[in-house]
Amino acid sequence: MRPAIEARGLAKSFGEVSVLAGVDLEVAAGTVFALLGPNGAGKTTTIRILSTLIRADGGEARVAGFDVVRQRAEVRRSITLTGQYAAVDELQTGEENLRMMARLRGLSRPAARRRAAELLDRFDLTDAGGRRVGTYSGGMRRRLDLAAGLVVPPSVIFLDEPTTGLDPRSRQAMWQVITDLVGTGVTVFLTTQYLEEADRLADRISVIDGGTVIADGTADDLKRQVSAQRLDLVMADPAAYSAATGALGGRVAHGDPVKLTLSVATDGSAAHVRAVLDEVDPGRGAVRTFGVHSATLDDVFLTLTGHATEEEPAHV
Template sequence: MTDVIVRATGLRKSYGKTEVLAGVDLAVRRGSIFALLGPNGAGKTTTVRILSTLIDADGGTAEVAGHDVRTEPAKVRTRISLTGQYAAVDELLTGEENLLMMGRLLHLPRAPRKARTGELLERFDLVDAAKRPVKTYSGGMRRRLDLAVSLLASPEVIFLDEPTTGLDPRSRQDMWQVVRDLARTGSTVLLTTQYLEEADQLADQIAVLDNGRVIAEGTADQLKSTLAGEQVELHLADAGSYDEATRLFNGTALHKDPERRSVSVATGGSAAEVRLLLNDLADRAIAVERITLRRPTLDDAFLSLTGNKR
């Protein structure tokens, strides 16, 4: 795969007796948006920290933009940027001053530094706020400025660790558009996120981590296709029927919600199949109040793959 710009093979990392990564393999295509999903503690942030040269792996290999992260970390750092979960900008400086200061730290000449600052302020819709102290910015504006700072050196690969944490829905939508624009202009984006909708909306490719391993990989549609094309959500009439239904579908139910007395199971979606299911439940004296048919979401695939039922 000649278009692979980030490659990891057999990455391992432990902290004491706790194994965080147990052999992670990744291949990220140039110019794509790649999402790492997984439960808390699955190893997403550790993977990003290894790929961005912040920590060393205990085993395995990784290359970014053709350079080994262990033996050529300085060369890797010239090709990447990393934006963490919280904005790392100086609140006492203005947005413009933050960009100019970082430009000086990157040894950008004066004229290109000023030109790049103006370009990024415009690109991230911060021109009107450029002269204001960052402490007066909203959360979404701080995140946009943080990302603008990370793009001063025009990196080939951008690591975003939960980029929309703490943002309101409108700011999250704005950030999604920024990420799409980055990929559209040729950057490669590798992001971690707790928002499954975010990966569904943005990612060209998704890897699901669980217990330090990649347990599934593909597009959002491919991951959804691991489930049946349709689901039947059964709303049971009483607590006894709910208990009987959960026993009947133990290990195969996609969702279980005791408060709503609902159980979701996979189905092909045909009327004949649904009728057979309801007849079987009636024969077992399991009372169904109503049913809802729906297509699986990335949430369903994620919960099924990681073994977390709800």
């Protein structure tokens, strides 16, 4: 089966600032693909190019089998884009928003009413359908926004940080919605700042930094690239922290001088853990506590990019 999304050598600059510098992507049909990266790495710019909102300076891409430049109309008929903020009319009711979108997509009045009712039921919004959207919670607005994009079922859905700002319960509800969509054969292209979200939902993940893809694979593949396990050390004092950091050098995956914590890749064996402890704490007084944990996508992100995801948004 042909990939739902293909991109080769995508490049984009804004003035003198290079945002994408040759991005290659391939997304299988009927899967969830997650694009991870620090804010400003080019995630949103990539989505804007693939959804035909802007043109790349170089490279080529196809979505749902159509070229994003030469066949823009066909691409747009095949996709739905949900941005970082819900784009619904707060002065209308939920049902009115959906009926309006259905009419704009060419459905008759009776068909628009039926489709609105179906979507309200599917997204657990039936009881709120007659209320003005301005009274909705953030999670309800996000679900309504996604429902509006499904008035005519698309082949590909682009979700740009769909759960940003949602509480844990609303985020869990959105995860279930995404899982259900993929079960119907839809392809989901997801960007997110929540690494747990990518770990749970994505069949495949690419990490982008500095405008290029620096890693690609399943969540387990990426974790194995870093290490299957990590050794977390809590040092006794600043002097012990400084000495351990110097001894371990480039092997430190993450360090926090305020909390006096260090993380080191390990194979999880007793022999390797003992060797690291002997190296940084030969006198048995420098390490206050330690623990061995399975690697997470946070470890992957920190190791590959050198920084965490909690940075000020750059919207690129």
